[in-house]
Amino acid sequence: MADPTPNAPAYVPNYLVQAILTTIFCCLPFGIVAIVFAAQVNGKLAAGDYAGAVQTSKQAKMWCWISFGIGLAAILAYMVFGILFGILGAVHNAPPRHF
Amino acid sequence: MSDQDGDDIGSRRWLRWGVVIAAALTLCAGGVYLYIFDPARSGIYPLCPFHALTGLHCPGCGTGRALHQLLHGNVLAAMQLNPLAVVLLPPLAYGMLSLALQFVGLKRLPSKFIPAFWIWTLLAVILLYWVLRNIPCYPFSLLAPH
Numbered sequence: 001m002a003d004p005t006p007n008a009p010a011y012v013p014n015y016l017v018q019a020i021l022t023t024i025f026c027c028l029p030f031g032i033v034a035i036v037f038a039a040q041v042n043g044k045l046a047a048g049d050y051a052g053a054v055q056t057s058k059q060a061k062m063w064c065w066i067s068f069g070i071g072l073a074a075i076l077a078y079m080v081f082g083i084l085f086g087i088l089g090a091v092h093n094a095p096p097r098h099f
Numbered sequence: 100m101s102d103q104d105g106d107d108i109g110s111r112r113w114l115r116w117g118v119v120i121a122a123a124l125t126l127c128a129g130g131v132y133l134y135i136f137d138p139a140r141s142g143i144y145p146l147c148p149f150h151a152l153t154g155l156h157c158p159g160c161g162t163g164r165a166l167h168q169l170l171h172g173n174v175l176a177a178m179q180l181n182p183l184a185v186v187l188l189p190p191l192a193y194g195m196l197s198l199a200l201q202f203v204g205l206k207r208l209p210s211k212f213i214p215a216f217w218i219w220t221l222l223a224v225i226l227l228y229w230v231l232r233n234i235p236c237y238p239f240s241l242l243a244p245h
Binding site for chain 2: 024039040074075078
């Protein structure tokens with residue numbers, strides 16, 4: 001279980017863990033994009049393309065953050081709407097009106 | 100091989116420890132909340148936006164309920180809610196721990212280089228899982244939360 005295998009000349013983060021986490025817990029499409037970049041990082045590393053791997057690693061990181069941010073925003077928006085509709089519901093719960 | 104992130108000097112390093120400890124405490128609080136409140140019947144949880152909009156299950160649907168069952172030791176019940184999440188959980192936990200260690204400037208946990216092929220395979224599995232768990236008949240319905 002030594003760290004660098006012959007296939008991996010250097011360590012370049014691929015953000016795979018974060019990508020899977022945001023795919024399962026946040027906003028899907030962007031997490032999927034992050035997984036695609038994670039695969040490309042390791043593909044380029046194995047091919048010896050270190051510069052390309054570093055470049056793709058940055059993309060993977062960016063999409064993880066986008067995925068995380070949108071997921072978080074969706075949850076916050078849901079909470080705000082939930083509270084808003086809760087209040088509206090409480091206000092409107094009196095006699096039914098027709099409009 | 101201990102790849103320090105370069106700039107962990109004094110205060111910055113403590114800040115990073117603070118972030119990790121805060122994250123760990125948040126996880127623990129989340130765990131306690133999940134243990135007490137079953138998302139299937141109580142507590143306040145955010146809904147899956149995909150499920151709310153389409154009525155379909157996404158690959159993550161059922162994870163909250165599955166985690167509740169896992170915390171109570173019911174692995175089988177958890178598998179019935181989101182088998183993929185249950186299977187992915189141990190490697191994800193290992194990866195998160197490794198990332199946290201690296202973040203505070205310690206050595207990462209031992210890990211093997213994952214050939215790109217296996218990451219593409221994982222992606223294919225997730226996409227296939229997404230489709231299959233929405234097919235409403237016997238063998239596939241096992242993949243949907245129930």
